[in-house]
Amino acid sequence: MTTLTDRPTTGLMVIDVQQGVVDGAHRRDEVVAHIGELVERARRDGVPVVWVQHSDDELARGSDAWQYVPELVRAESEPLVHKSHGDSFEGTDLEQVLAAAGIGHLVVTGAESDACIRSTIHGAFTRGYDVTLVGDAHTAGDKSAWGAPPVDQVIAHTNLYWQFQTAPGRTAAVVGATDVDFTG
Template sequence: MSTFEGRDGTALIVVDMQRDVVAAAVDRDGVTARIADLVARARQAGVTVVWIQDTLDGAVGEDGWRIVPSLVPTADEAVVAKEHGDAFEGTSLEAVLAKAGVGALVVCGAQSDACVRSTIHGGFARGYDVMLVSDAHTTADLTSYGAPPPRQVIAHTNLYWSYQSAPGKEARVLEAAQVMFGG
């Protein structure tokens, strides 16, 4: 139902699951396991998997910049480097998705209140159907900066995205176990 004609494909977008980004994230291991399962199911269904990797203020190539060891992109999967919260801004993401005929995004990763949030909005504003995987995104404790506790941030992100709407495109929230690829 996206606004793109002839782009009926779906892509799993894995945002910033890097060692430093998720080092202090709530339910890191559970989220990582659910993302690994999503990746495996997407690959099995022939769904495009795209990995987003933040440049982390110049830490490219350092250990903390690397994607967590249990999530490994294959040689044929795009890894898109970004400098901004929205993975579409100043990156090749749109070109990667267009080439693959993608009009629908399934989004997971980190951090819920930053890059995940920016990317789901960025995709939706550009015309994509966007599904947020409710139990496959996480964030760190930023209460010292005035943010709510991490579990409340995650719950609120799921809540407000479930009410997102616009003509010609769909926003949804599903748990990882409910996500169906290829059917």
């Protein structure tokens, strides 16, 4: 139901699952395993996988912290979008990558739930995409020292409010990794 014309394809987005981003993140190994399973399923089913990689002053491009976790390996044919803002669309070629692949429905995974994930799902939705957040395939680090709720509550809240997002001609959903349907 995307509002984007000629975009019948569903694509899997893997956002910022980088060593320095998910080191110490809530349920890191479980989340990375879910993402790995989704990547393999997407590849097997011919679903495009789009990788997003963040860099900034604290996450220097080329550093060990900037590298994707070793459990997730991007295929050479899969697009990699470099970003320096929370919303993966801002200042990047993500829109062109998705348009070239005919993607109108994004299945979103990655880190961090309260920053780049939230910014990107909202950014995609306002740009006309259908957006499915994989509720057990996103995570964040603990920011309670700065007044944020515990990470499990941040993730639960993100999943809660996203399932109730509405807009004309678009859908928002939250599903578990085992329930992801790449055909719709």
